[in-house]
Amino acid sequence: MKKLFIAGNWKSNKTSEEARSWMEHVNITKSDATIVVCVPFTLLPIMKSNAFTVAAQDVSPFVDGAYTGEVSARQIKEFADWVIIGHSERRKYFGETDDILAKKVEMAKNAGLKVIYCVPDEETAGRLLLRQPGRGGQGDAAGQVPAEQADRGVLLAGGTAGADRAA
Numbered sequence: 001m002k003k004l005f006i007a008g009n010w011k012s013n014k015t016s017e018e019a020r021s022w023m024e025h026v027n028i029t030k031s032d033a034t035i036v037v038c039v040p041f042t043l044l045p046i047m048k049s050n051a052f053t054v055a056a057q058d059v060s061p062f063v064d065g066a067y068t069g070e071v072s073a074r075q076i077k078e079f080a081d082w083v084i085i086g087h088s089e090r091r092k093y094f095g096e097t098d099d100i101l102a103k104k105v106e107m108a109k110n111a112g113l114k115v116i117y118c119v120p121d122e123e124t125a126g127r128l129l130l131r132q133p134g135r136g137g138q139g140d141a142a143g144q145v146p147a148e149q150a151d152r153g154v155l156l157a158g159g160t161a162g163a164d165r166a167a
Helices: 016-025 041-046 073-077 088-094 098-110
Strands: 005-009 034-039 053-056 082-085 114-117 129-131 144-146
Touching: 016 041, 034 041, 034 082, 041 053, 073 098, 082 098, 098 114
Parallel strands: 005 034, 034 053, 053 082, 082 114
Antiparallel strands: 129 144
């Protein structure tokens, strides 16, 4: 039986005060499911819980250094276990390409982060495929493999997943 994975993305919402209030009022109990809350960078230090883990919403394609505004994978690992890479909004508004995303995946994996890798619905045509950078030649063209063959810890997204896609 597959282990249930639930992830919620807060986008660019909540101040630290609002996040603390949410933490006081949310009723998530520890379970066999993996529950990940994806929060803005500013909230990573305050989102500690025994019932869920935390994800950053992006990661720099660079190691530490003179990259103003970027947050390296090593810095994220201090506060989170997961990171979202390839979200449609990052592709659309920031022009992230497959090459940039591949660098982000490499940085995340080297730092020991688990990756939630997003694949746009427009490219999947209703079939869940995972584009795994560096895995070309296995599976479909351009390194795509059916989701059931994907490495564990690398997941798909593309819109809001309903219960029919949660299995």
